[in-house]
Amino acid sequence: MSTIDAIQTSDIFEQSAVPQPKQHGKAGGFLHRTNVLTGTGLGLVLSIVTYAVGSKLVPWGTQNSDYSQVGLNALIGATYIAWVIGFMIGIGAFAGPFRWMLGHDITHDDAEYMAGKGQGKWKYWKYxxxxxxxxxxxxxxxxxxxxxxxxxxxxxxxxxxxxxxxxxxxxxxxxxxxxxxxxxxxxxxxxxxxxxxxxxxxxxxxxxxxxxxxxxxxxxxxxxxxxxxxxxxxxxxxxxxxxxxxxxxxxxxxxxxxxxxxxxxxxxxx
Incomplete structure (x- = not known):
C-alpha cells in the first residue's frame, strides 16, 4: 500500500468514527454508588412511603366490606410495585434512561464501567x-x-x-x-x-x-x-x-x- 493510499484510508476511518458524547464527571457516575444494598434500601423506603401515603386514602372502617377489600388490595399492590421500581432505581438499572432524559448519553467509559471494569468483586453485587x-x-x-x-x-x-x-x-x-x-x-x-x-x-x-x-x-x-x-x-x-x-x-x-x-x-x- 502506498503512502497516499494509507493517508486516504486513515482519513476514511477518521471521518467514519462515531463521535463520543461528552463525559460528565467520573466514568460510571451514579453507578459507582449503586449496588444491591442501595437497591434494597431504596425499594424499602419507596414501598414504606407508598404504604403510608396510600393507607390515608384507603377507606378503612367502611361499612361496605367489599369496597374496603378492594382498597386494601390496591394498597398492597401499589406497595409491591413501589418495591420493584425503587429497587430497580437503586440498583442503577435506570441510569441510562435517566441520563437520556437529562440530555446526556452513555459514554464509552461508562459502558466499560458497567461491563465490570475496575469494579473488582463488587461487580457481582451491582448492575x-x-x-x-x-x-x-x-x-x-x-x-x-x-x-x-x-x-x-x-x-x-x-x-x-x-x-x-x-x-x-x-x-x-x-x-x-x-x-x-x-x-x-x-x-x-x-x-x-x-x-x-x-x-x-x-x-x-x-x-x-x-x-x-x-x-x-x-x-x-x-x-x-x-x-x-x-x-x-x-x-x-x-x-x-x-x-x-x-x-x-x-x-x-x-x-x-x-x-x-x-x-x-x-x-x-x-
Missing part, C-alpha cells in the same frame, strides 16, 4: 453487563431458590411425618405447597436458561457479549426484585390455591395472592 457475571448471578440465584424450595419441602414433610399432631395451620400448609411449587419452577427455569444462556453460549459462538447487555442485566435484577414479594405471601395469608392459582380459589385468596401475582408479572417482564 453489571458482563455476560459472565450475569451468568454467575443467575446460577447463585437459582441455587438460593432451590435451597428455599427444599426448605419448604422439608416443612411439608414435617407436617406429613408428624401424624399425631398438627404442626402447621391448614391454610399455612396449603400456602407452603403453593410457594414451594412456584419457587422450584422458577428455579428450574433460570438454572437452565440463565447460566447456560449467559455464561456459556456467547463463548461457544465467539461473541464478546450478549446482543443487548443492558437488557440482559435488567432481566436478572427484575428476577431478583420479584422474589421478595413471592416469599412475603406467607406473612399475608399465603396462596392457598396452589402454585397454579386455580379459579375461583385464586379470586377468593387473601392478600398474600398479590405477592404471587406481582412475582409472576415481574418474572414475565424479565
Amino acid at each position: 453489571t453487563t458482563d455476560h459472565k457475571v450475569v451468568g454467575i448471578q443467575y446460577l447463585v440465584m437459582a441455587l438460593v431458590l432451590l435451597g428455599c424450595g427444599g426448605f419448604f419441602a422439608m416443612l411439608i414433610r414435617t407436617e406429613l411425618g408428624v401424624t399425631w399432631a398438627e404442626v402447621f395451620d391448614p391454610n399455612f400448609y396449603n400456602s407452603l405447597i403453593g410457594t414451594h411449587g412456584i419457587v422450584m419452577i422458577i428455579a428450574m427455569i433460570i438454572v437452565v436458561s440463565g447460566p447456560l444462556g449467559n455464561f456459556i453460549m456467547p463463548i461457544m459462538i465467539g461473541s464478546r457479549d450478549m446482543a443487548f447487555p443492558r437488557l440482559n442485566a435488567l432481566s436478572f435484577w427484575l428476577l431478583f426484585a420479584a422474589v421478595p414479594p413471592l416469599l412475603s405471601n406467607l406473612l399475608l395469608g399465603g396462596i392457598r390455591d396452589g402454585w397454579t392459582a386455580y379459579q375461583p380459589l385464586g379470586t377468593q385468596a387473601p392478600i398474600g395472592m398479590l405477592g404471587y401475582q406481582i412475582c409472576i408479572i415481574t418474572f414475565a417482564f424479565s
